[in-house]
Amino acid sequence: MVDEPQTATARAHSNIAFVKYWGNRDHRLRLPANSSISMNLADLHTTTTVAWDDDLKHDTLTINGAIAADSALERVRNHLDMLRARFKTSRYARVRSTNNFPMGTGIASSASAFAALTAAACAALGLELPERELSTLARRGSGSAARSIPSGYVEWHAGDSHETSFAESFAPPEHWDLIDIIAIVSRAHKRTSSSAGHETADSSVLQPARISSAAERLRVVKSAIMSRDFEQFASVVEEDSNLMHAVMMTSDPPLFYWAPLSFAIMKAVRYWRTIEKLQVCYTLDAGPNVHCICAASDANEVSARLRSLSGELDILRSSAGGGACVLSLRD
DSSP states (O other): OOSSOOEEEEEEEEEEEEEOOOOEEETTTTEESSOEEEEEEEEEEEEEEEEEETTOSSOEEEETTEEOOHHHHHHHHHHHHHHHHHHTOOOEEEEEEEESSOSSSSSOHHHHHHHHHHHHHHHHTTOOOOHHHHHHHHHHHOGGGGGGSSOSEEEEOOOSSTTTOOEEEEEOGGGSOEEEEEEESOOSOOSSOHHHHHHHGGGSTTHHHHHHHHHHHHHHHHHHHHHTOHHHHHHHHHHHHHHHHHHHHTSSSOOOOOOHHHHHHHHHHHHHHHTTOOSEEEEOOSSSOEEEEEEGGGHHHHHHHHHHHOTTOEEEEEEBOOOOEEEEEEO
């Protein structure tokens, strides 16, 4: 570790899970109930600068140029406390973070945020950590952040300890030219965070069935990605998304993230694929916005059809992307 305060800037990408993470076996360590698979999104990212400074009396946080809410600051402070304890420093940090996509709407903004925060904070301490260790550390801030550390198509191993619960790439971004076309149904920040939802997942009678069958869905999806078998991929991705939301809706209290337009898009996507043979499927994280995963050759047609469904829709689009990286480091 360096003796002088340093500043580092890192960038990490959002990711979309094809086999979902929902529920923890250990909430403190964020050890997931099941392993998961995701794709990093090249065009959706968080850029974070961390400056460790002996003169600071407490951590500070700005997000998109504004002073962060107390709840966001507390979550970042808790993550920095974990890093301070692990790497034996008493410095506080000045954190500046910017997103180029909506936050808190089911587009994994916490994943890219805590992956970027972890990469920048460790680099600013003069640390050069292996990717696996960065993934475990990012997981402590937000479970899905573990998947935003590696590149491309990623598997997060559930593990049974801090050290064994990590994510790693199993295929590079260029392996399969999939496009995520995100139909922005709402930009409003969701009332119930994913972290709160993970804590109530076990109250659903459906959660044990979802968990017990997750390993087989992961096997099928990973195989489909490796063989570029879209039909096999699509059916299981949609099933897994539906199962997660069924758990949400039957938890105590129930979580209803779907909006009427979300449901209309889901039905349309299934029709386009099963009847009209477009290579497209849907998946939703903890929010109303619909990720339409499609072959690059059908992406323009899918975008046009989504816009024709509703004039209220905004569209984001991204191919598979790389892993977290440090952009700059200075004294």
